[in-house]
Amino acid sequence: MSPAPAATAYLQITDVVKDFGGGSPAVNHVSLDIQQGEIFALLGSSGCGKTTLLRMLAGFEVPTQGTIVLDGQNLAGLPPYLRPINMMFQSYALFPHLTVWENVAFGLKREGMPKANIAERVEAMLKLVQLQKYGKRKPHQLSGGQQQRVALARSLAKRPQLMLLDEPLGALDKKLREETQIELANIIREVGVTCVMVTHDQEEAMTMATRIAVMSEGKILQVGTPGDIYETPATRFVADFIGSVNLMDGKVVVDEPDFVEIDCGFCRHRVGHGITGNVGMEVAVAVRPEKIHLSRTRPDGDVNHVKGTVRDRSYFGSFTVYILEIEGGRRLKVSESNVDRHRSDTPAAGDVAWATWPDTAQVVLTQ
Amino acid sequence: MTLRLFLHAIGFNRGFGRSWLLAGFVFLYLPMAALVVYSFNASPLQAAWGGFSLRWYRDLAHDEQLVSGLWLSLRIAFYTGLASVVLGVLAAFTLVKYRRFMGRTMFTGMVNAPLVMPEVIIGLSLLLMLVTVQRLQVGGKELGFPERGLVTIWMGHTLVGLAYATVVVQARLQELNKDLEEAATILGARPIQVFFLITLPLIFNSLVSAFLLTFTLSLDDVVLSAFLSGPGATTLPLVIFSRARLGMRPEVNAVATIIIGVVSAGVVAGSLIIARNERLRAAEIAAAQRA
Amino acid sequence: MSHRPLATSFFDRMHAHPLFRRHGRKAVIVVPYFWLVVFFLLPFFIILRISLTDMEGVVIQPLLSYRDGIATLAVNLSHYLFILRDELYSLTYLSSLKYAAITTFWCLFIGYPFAYFMARARPSAQPGLLMMVMLPFWTSFLLRVYAWKGLLTEGGWVARALVAVHLDDVLARLDLIPAPGLFMNTPFSLVIGMVYTYLPFMILPLYATLSKMDLRLLEAAADLGATPWVGFWKVTVPLSKAGIIAGSMLVFIPCIGEYVIPELLGGPRTLMIGRVLWDEFFSNNDWPMASAVAVVVILLIIVPLALFNKYQAEATEVRT
Numbered sequence: 012m013s014p015a016p017a018a019t020a021y022l023q024i025t026d027v028v029k030d031f032g033g034g035s036p037a038v039n040h041v042s043l044d045i046q047q048g049e050i051f052a053l054l055g056s057s058g059c060g061k062t063t064l065l066r067m068l069a070g071f072e073v074p075t076q077g078t079i080v081l082d083g084q085n086l087a088g089l090p091p092y093l094r095p096i097n098m099m100f101q102s103y104a105l106f107p108h109l110t111v112w113e114n115v116a117f118g119l120k121r122e123g124m125p126k127a128n129i130a131e132r133v134e135a136m137l138k139l140v141q142l143q144k145y146g147k148r149k150p151h152q153l154s155g156g157q158q159q160r161v162a163l164a165r166s167l168a169k170r171p172q173l174m175l176l177d178e179p180l181g182a183l184d185k186k187l188r189e190e191t192q193i194e195l196a197n198i199i200r201e202v203g204v205t206c207v208m209v210t211h212d213q214e215e216a217m218t219m220a221t222r223i224a225v226m227s228e229g230k231i232l233q234v235g236t237p238g239d240i241y242e243t244p245a246t247r248f249v250a251d252f253i254g255s256v257n258l259m260d261g262k263v264v265v266d267e268p269d270f271v272e273i274d275c276g277f278c279r280h281r282v283g284h285g286i287t288g289n290v291g292m293e294v295a296v297a298v299r300p301e302k303i304h305l306s307r308t309r310p311d312g313d314v315n316h317v318k319g320t321v322r323d324r325s326y327f328g329s330f331t332v333y334i335l336e337i338e339g340g341r342r343l344k345v346s347e348s349n350v351d352r353h354r355s356d357t358p359a360a361g362d363v364a365w366a367t368w369p370d371t372a373q374v375v376l377t378q
Numbered sequence: 379m380t381l382r383l384f385l386h387a388i389g390f391n392r393g394f395g396r397s398w399l400l401a402g403f404v405f406l407y408l409p410m411a412a413l414v415v416y417s418f419n420a421s422p423l424q425a426a427w428g429g430f431s432l433r434w435y436r437d438l439a440h441d442e443q444l445v446s447g448l449w450l451s452l453r454i455a456f457y458t459g460l461a462s463v464v465l466g467v468l469a470a471f472t473l474v475k476y477r478r479f480m481g482r483t484m485f486t487g488m489v490n491a492p493l494v495m496p497e498v499i500i501g502l503s504l505l506l507m508l509v510t511v512q513r514l515q516v517g518g519k520e521l522g523f524p525e526r527g528l529v530t531i532w533m534g535h536t537l538v539g540l541a542y543a544t545v546v547v548q549a550r551l552q553e554l555n556k557d558l559e560e561a562a563t564i565l566g567a568r569p570i571q572v573f574f575l576i577t578l579p580l581i582f583n584s585l586v587s588a589f590l591l592t593f594t595l596s597l598d599d600v601v602l603s604a605f606l607s608g609p610g611a612t613t614l615p616l617v618i619f620s621r622a623r624l625g626m627r628p629e630v631n632a633v634a635t636i637i638i639g640v641v642s643a644g645v646v647a648g649s650l651i652i653a654r655n656e657r658l659r660a661a662e663i664a665a666a667q668r669a
Numbered sequence: 670m671s672h673r674p675l676a677t678s679f680f681d682r683m684h685a686h687p688l689f690r691r692h693g694r695k696a697v698i699v700v701p702y703f704w705l706v707v708f709f710l711l712p713f714f715i716i717l718r719i720s721l722t723d724m725e726g727v728v729i730q731p732l733l734s735y736r737d738g739i740a741t742l743a744v745n746l747s748h749y750l751f752i753l754r755d756e757l758y759s760l761t762y763l764s765s766l767k768y769a770a771i772t773t774f775w776c777l778f779i780g781y782p783f784a785y786f787m788a789r790a791r792p793s794a795q796p797g798l799l800m801m802v803m804l805p806f807w808t809s810f811l812l813r814v815y816a817w818k819g820l821l822t823e824g825g826w827v828a829r830a831l832v833a834v835h836l837d838d839v840l841a842r843l844d845l846i847p848a849p850g851l852f853m854n855t856p857f858s859l860v861i862g863m864v865y866t867y868l869p870f871m872i873l874p875l876y877a878t879l880s881k882m883d884l885r886l887l888e889a890a891a892d893l894g895a896t897p898w899v900g901f902w903k904v905t906v907p908l909s910k911a912g913i914i915a916g917s918m919l920v921f922i923p924c925i926g927e928y929v930i931p932e933l934l935g936g937p938r939t940l941m942i943g944r945v946l947w948d949e950f951f952s953n954n955d956w957p958m959a960s961a962v963a964v965v966v967i968l969l970i971i972v973p974l975a976l977f978n979k980y981q982a983e984a985t986e987v988r989t
Contacts, residue, residue: 069564091563098564104557108579118565152662395786402783406805409816469701488705490981494919496926498943499963503712510715537708598809600929615811622815622933634812641808649800
């Protein structure tokens with residue numbers, strides 16, 4: 012579960028609104044409490060307001076309403092160059108006419124740090140990102156991954172109280188992205204700086220962040236750890252946005268303190284925990300594809316399974332995804348790990364199969 | 379149908395393109411070639427070739443009118459270049475950074491208009507305004523300022539130069555990655571520092587281009603100079619123009635050849651340097667990607 | 670985490686204050702704005718005012734005078750009436766528009782294929798080609814126009830070449846030159862001079878637009894069955910519309926008021942308003958008349974000027 016909140020959070024965003032005047036506000040009454048040392052991700056698709064919120068933290072946009080307080084200090088009225096905050100841009104924004112060394116030293120020079128200290132700090136930063144020998148190069152003489160590391164070194168050089176990341180891995184290709192995700196998160200944790208990152212890539216958010224806020228249309232839909240968000244989504248939107256999910260609409264028919272049963276028409280769910288609600292309530296049941304198992308034989312009992320025909324089968328190497336067509340033309344997505352190298356009884360397209368899932372697999376959603 | 383096929387065939391035939399380009403370049407360079415060739419003509423008559431001679435070049439040095447005209451033109455061109463670049467940078471900044479301010483449309487119109495406005499119009503209106511100011515009664519006496527001469531010519535040239543400089547600098551400013559200035563700001567640089575440390579170095583090449591462009595335009599201007607000059611302020615183009623009206627003059631050819639030589643050397647050298655830098659840079663980028 | 674106190678010197682706080690930031694911005698806008706208003710806008714109002722008065726010797730009569738309790742506004746429309754009534758003026762205005770249009774047409778005719786083939790040339794060759802187009806532009810235009818005098822007078826290279834291929838007979842029959850062999854000071858020499866001078870102004874914007882065109886669009890058209898000819902007219906030309914307009918305006922508008930080329934190459938038969946204006950001012954010393962002529966020219970070019978301004982604004986729109 013989420014870490015217990017401290018008495019006052021390190022970064023307090025309270026009821027912030029940003030209205031550009033074109034209909035609904037870009038950021039619509041957002042409040043967040045972020046702890047020191049967290050890597051906090053704002054996740055959502057383009058236009059959801061996450062970048063605007065980030066820019067307000069940086070000082071590039073001024074909130075129409077609301078306050079932002081960092082370590083007890085209200086940031087209102089402070090221009091970006093006076094805030095103890097740094098930002099890493101998606102395009103890296105390295106100064107093309109300066110060397111790597113000068114890029115990293117830039118912020119320190121503006122601070123008025125003595126020359127000797129600057130040299131020390133720059134060396135330390137370059138060592139941190141493993142680019143000690145590249146000090147004299149110019150940005151165009153570096154590869155994409157190297158440029159990103161310089162950008163990181165530059166934003167950490169001033170030891171900011173808050174670091175902002177704008178789609179940090181957006182410019183990298185897939186292979187590089189996976190390696191860099193872990194490396195980046197490690198460096199940030201090593202330094203211990205509080206981080207707010209913005210991304211539309213769930214994988215990025217899930218791997219790097221300690222907590223995620225899912226945003227849509229300027230509002231926060233859910234805040235929680237990656238596990239919380241994935242396994243216990245609060246709304247249909249969140250459930251659907253993160254990963255794949257099967258959503259089934261139904262009505263509560265049995266409501267007990269330690270289990271409920273939901274009738275979806277074509278199948279009947281038995282969920283192994285109580286919910287707040289009563290009999291007759293309309294709900295949606297969310298089941299992730301990897302929680303479902305396919306078998307050729309009809310399971311016992313009459314809950315938590317459904318019969319269908321395999322319409323499609325896609326082999327991904329480490330797992331296989333099946334599309335199961337069930338009653339009424341509905342489709343169920345099932346993902347099975349290929350644990351055995353040569354299983355002979357895997358269902359093929361056209362076969363009849365039963366999808367089953369345990370009573371811990373479902374999430375009951377009321378929104 | 380056959381016409382179509384014919385046109386189709388010649389329209390996209392490699393050879394056709396090359397011939398058109400060649401013909402075009404011949405058209406462009408023919409007059410320059412003629413100037414150069416006849417500058418070495420011993421005979422002053424254009425029609426007859428009297429043998430190779432350098433006499434017109436020798437005469438140039440003693441041609442007081444031409445020499446003083448050149449000196450004046452160079453000074454005016456230099457000041458014009460400076461003022462145009464400074465004003466052009468400010469105007470370009472205004473147009474690119476400040477999206478909404480009162481009178482923006484009018485500003486854009488005024489900055490763009492001198493690019494196409496016929497010079498006689500600009501010259502006449504500017505002169506009449508300056509005369510009006512000159513004749514203003516201040517304390518019972520005429521203001522008398524500005525006197526027609528170098529300063530007034532400079533004012534007119536800078537007006538047109540401002541328009542050209544703005545176009546050049548604006549193009550470069552827009553290309554600039556906006557993130558760069560924000561990155562500098564979040565790293566602690568105040569707006570003035572951002573301008574001098576980041577923006578200016580990155581647009582520097584366009585400032586040089588703008589300077590050279592406005593310098594050249596000023597050096598070459600006839601109409602504005604004619605309207606705005608005063609006694610003793612005769613620019614080189616005005617000298618050449620008054621002589622040219624009367625007919626062909628071989629010393630003009632000599633001047634022309636010198637100018638063509640200097641400009642060509644400059645343009646070619648400049649292009650080669652730029653091309654070389656581009657190649658080096660591309661090679662470095664490619665090397666970095668492979669590493 | 671080290672807790673750094675915010676560095677706020679007086680200077681910093683001053684910079685941060687919204688009032689200062691606004692003023693910093695104002696300073697940048699005001700300086701060029703001021704220059705333009707004083708040297709560009711104000712003069713137009715002044716020539717308008719002068720065109721509505723008369724001149725006595727060297728003194729311009731006042732528009733508004735006050736004497737013995739009576740304020741008199743004297744607007745003298747005689748110059749404008751003269752322009753409207755006098756045939757020569759109307760002919761000259763029309764003639765200027767005509768030559769400007771002809772020049773624009775030929776610049777487009779020669780310049781478009783030129784820019785097109787430049788844009789389609791080998792990428793490595795393009796900077797060189799561009800340099801070769803720019804080089805004449807950088808050398809004095811006055812001298813190059815003067816050179817055409819030499820080329821077209823009797824015995825000049827072009828004159829001799831045209832006579833040799835009997836093109837002069839054709840030109841004479843088209844009334845572009847008064848008689849075979851006499852090329853100077855004719856409509857022919859004027860148009861050649863103007864096309865020559867303004868050609869780079871047409872080529873450059875066209876080249877800029879054409880070189881930015883995505884060639885894959887032509888490939889897509891070909892896939893859909895279009896021949897290269899159709900591809901050219903239906904894809905390339907419409908896409909280069911902005912360049913065509915820019916180039917045309919860069920040629921047409923200044924040509925209307927062109928003075929130097931008509932003076933050196935045009936001769937008495939070619940009526941151009943630029944020369945009329947010059948003569949009114951320098952020869953007749955009639956400032957109000959010259960001003961009125963100028964005001965009418967401005968009225969003539971307001972529409973193309975607005976068109977050009979619109980194109981410039983669009984072309985420089987910041988793409989977010």
